[in-house]
Amino acid sequence: MTNGGATTMRNRGRVALVASALMMTTALVPVLLATPVMAQQAGQNSLENQHEFDIPAQSLTRALAQFGVQSGLQVTVDGALVRGLEGRAVTGTMRADTALEVLLGGTGLNYDVTGDGTVVIEALQTGAAADGEVLDPVRVEATGVELSGPNDAITDSFVANRSRTASKTDTPVLDDSAAVSVVTQKELETRNVQDVQQAVAYTAGVQAGEYGSDVRYDYVRLRGFYSLLSTYRDGLSSRTYNFTTARQEPYGLQQVDILKGSTSSLFGMNGPGGLVNLVTKRPEDEASGEVFTTFGENHLRGGGDVTGPVAEDSNWTYRLTGLWQDAERAQDYSQDDRIYIAPAFTYAPKAGTELTLLTSYSKRESNLGYGYPIGIETSRDTFFGEPDFNNFDTEETNLGYEFSHQITDKLEFRQNARYTRVNLDYETVYLNDTTPLGDRYAFAVYGELDRFAIDNQMQYDTAIHDNLDSKTLVGIDYNRDQNNERSRNGTATAIDPYNPVYCGIGCINFTSSSETEITQAAYGLYAQEQLTIADDWIATVGGRFDYVQSDTDTISSGTTTERDDHKYTSRLGMTYKATDEVSIYGNYSESFQPVYSNLASRPEGVKPQEGTQYEVGVKYQPAEMDALFTVALFDLTQENVSQSQLSGGSYVYKQIGEINSRGAEFEGKVSLDDRTNLTLAYTYLDAEIKDDVVTANIGNRPEMVPEHTASAWIDHTIPEHGVFGDLTFGGGLRFVGARYGDSANDVPIGSHTVADAMVSYMVTDNVSVAVNATNLFDREYISSNTFGSRYYGDGRTVLATLKYSW
Known part of the structure; x- marks a missing residue:
């Protein structure tokens, strides 16, 4: 391709890129305009309304997030206040205030409701606060989003129920319309893996280490296709081309996700066999x-x-x-x-x-x-x-x-x-x-x-x-x-x-x-x-x-x-x-x-x-x-x-x-x-x-x-x-x-x-x-x-x- 041809092609590509960006931005406008109205409607929900709750016993941070989802209420809390606390399980149809009281039981925390309907989680007042001294809380919005996802290391199981890699969203593996395997931190530690090839060696659809003692790179095939160009770190490309690259240290990993099949619709340039994240x-x-x-x-x-x-x-x-x-x-x-x-x-x-x-x-x-x-x-x-x-x-x-x-x-x-x-x-x-x-x-x-x-x-x-x-x-x-x-x-x-x-x-x-x-x-x-x-x-x-x-x-x-x-x-x-x-x-x-x-x-x-x-x-x-x-x-x-x-x-x-x-x-x-x-x-x-x-x-x-x-x-x-x-x-x-x-x-x-x-x-x-x-x-x-x-x-x-x- 001549330089002139490359310039023409590049200009065309940029026009297409800008046009696509404008279309995508336009599509987002109704969403952005609608969100204040939706937030206001959510704030009008009452603690007296009944809802169907299904919140397992877990960290209080996550439990409050799920409470927000299932009740439609806005919740705020000081992040340091709930760190390390566990929320009790809440299951069944009940009023939101009843569910919240069960959830907070034994934590030493209480709640209050502001004029706009926001639920504020706070500590029971003792000492100076009880005598009238007002402590300024640092509030953290629990907006009703389930916080579990790939950032949570699974340290006690070989089984991972969720992976953000397959869809770039926090979707359960059972719901993903693709085959995805996860090597958890527990599995990495149990097998004491020394490189990425060892990490994926027990995974279906994967052939690792085909060059044996040649340790320049991590050689991995997915469904029969070579994947040096399909390696990712934290969802971002880390592909290898030509000679200059470095092998990743497995001790620095909390898990390895292997997504099988063609993935370009989400990740761009990739081989048909899949990717390793x-x-x-x-x-x-x-x-x-x-x-x-x-x-x-x-x-x-x-x-x-x-x-x-x-x-x-x-x-x-x-x-x-x-x-x-x-x-x-x-x-x-x-x-x-x-x-x-x-x-x-x-x-x-x-x-x-x-x-x-x-x-x-x-x-x-x-x-x-x-x-x-x-x-x-x-x-x-x-x-x-x-x-x-x-x-x-x-x-x-x-x-x-x-x-x-x-x-x-x-x-x-x-x-x-x-x-x-x-x-x-x-x-x-x-x-x-x-x-x-x-x-x-x-x-x-x-x-x-x-x-x-x-x-x-x-x-x-x-x-x-x-x-x-x-x-x-x-x-x-x-x-x-x-x-x-x-x-x-x-x-x-x-x-x-x-x-x-x-x-x-x-x-x-x-x-x-x-x-x-x-x-x-x-x-x-x-x-x-x-x-x-x-x-x-x-x-x-x-x-x-x-x-x-x-x-x-x-x-x-x-x-x-x-x-x-x-x-x-x-x-x-x-x-x-x-x-x-x-x-x-x-x-x-x-x-x-x-x-x-x-x-x-x-x-x-x-x-x-x-x-x-x-x-x-x-x-x-x-x-x-x-x-x-x-x-x-x-x-x-x-x-x-x-x-x-x-x-x-x-x-x-x-x-x-x-x-x-x-x-x-x-x-x-x-x-x-x-x-x-x-x-x-x-x-x-x-x-x-x-x-x-x-x-x-x-x-x-x-x-x-x-x-x-x-x-x-x-x-x-x-x-x-x-x-x-x-x-x-x-x-x-x-x-x-x-x-x-x-x-x-x-x-x-x-x-x-x-x-x-x-x-x-x-x-x-x-x-x-x-x-x-x-x-x-x-x-x-x-x-x-x-x-x-x-x-x-x-x-x-x-x-x-x-x-x-x-």
Whole structure:
């Protein structure tokens, strides 16, 4: 595309963007004008009116919010006044004042009613206040919005009932018309996960760690499609392109959400398989904390996590999470050193107004895991590079916030934003994957990434009719990535793979270098309507317009390539609540994924990758136990698929055409009696190449996509008895079926099953010791066989953790 053509396209895109923004703003005007009238009507409700209440025993803050919803009354309270208090359960038809008295029973709080009908929660007057001294309250509006959602860490269960990821609204998982899996903090801690790949390894529809010991990135496939471009942090894009990125620290996460299927109608640029959303630990109202140390073979780690109010009666809460690690991996001359620190603060002046500051600094010093060229049979720990030129070091800084404000009892504004800075030092020497064996190449990348993302949302909830509830979401988001990379290519002195002798940096000869800067700006406008009909039917309709500018400046050659892409994507879903425990759902959704990595080396005719999905499923959440079961059937198709293929002795990107992935998923998560946790997952994929530039590949199975994957985990706690504390045993199996390492299906890869295990013991109420093992039986297996090299999976790792918590 010429610069003139790019300018014309860009102007057209901006006109479309402005027009869409005006239409969306116009649509909001009636809502904004109507809200004062609605608020006034709500304020006229009386405490003497009878209502149907169903408020479980829970934190008083949430209980008062639900009381506001179910009574239609406006409630105000000092946030510090109710912090840490529990509200009693209220169930049945009764007057609002009766329900409020039951709710406040035993809390030491009372209420008053102002002239405009607002209910004010206040402390019983004692001491100076009783003698006539008036204390100025700091009031917090409880506007009737249920406060539960993804910001609440689930610390005592493997089961999550809600996730904001699937719809960007606080919708129960049972009601979502999509398959969504949640790995809770309890599950992350029980399995002592060391990276994101381990976090999602027991999830249906997910294939993780396909490059085995190569730990540069978190390699995840969703429903057969690669998802480096579909990683999110707190709902904001954290996608990877080219080389410069940093792996996320799992100790800094409170949960991981996996949304399956095409998601572009809400999130914009994504693959058809779905996305992974990493949720950062947030401040909590109650003070708590832990410190720990983890040790194993050539592995030492220490860290801690503390949270609570900044001061007594404060509207500020904080959380400080950090760790330090000095470790080696199994391969010779490897390391996995980490520093991570994440301060976070939440300011909640009003229930309904909240600002959370999320910051983090992460530094990793690590290496690459090496592939073994075909024809070499040696130890999987053998090192073929140069110890002094063997680095994949990253430094990442994040500064972000989440803000929400309840404008009225029905209208809420939310804004999430984050700035990210990543620095990369990538240096390696590796074996040539063709004869003569022993020849080596050298490669280096020095990169800087600056990323800014912001998402603005307005949500309006109302009852249109007695049997028709509406939840309307509109949003505008913006993402800008600027990635500068300086690369060097060359050779190194040949080596004997069976008796390696290293020669140092002096034997590396660089023959070429380049510098490239890729800048991508993405603008998105989206809207979604969720209609609940007669409490049993939930219809979801959504649409989004994306406009993407991608500019590649090859500084070393003085050339610039500009590209603009735009796309409207849609989503249609329906959920039927057959019972309170069973829902049946179906959806149609679309995906949009521009090809933007190093555009200067690609043909001008390259097109965005586009996908569609059809899905039906059943979810079962039994009332008698803490459990959630999901069965999903799906049919995904992606067109204009771009892959790296061997051509003329080097790898180039080509658009191979079309891939279809049909299949079924089953997933179950259960937590019983605080003693037993169970996860089950099975995935069947019937994947096929429908179109390819190499016609002989049509009808073959896509590379690295197995037909069957399965996993199971169970742990059980034997409760304390006499002088003995709680004792927990756990174990799991992960199975990945046979697959091919190429589109021609000429390179078969066998199936493998690995076992994990754990045991933990509560020494006292505050002190625990745990031992976790991955690949318990040290199974040697090939995780992938691509680009002419075999990659082995990680061997056995055993880590012991001593923890003190309060």
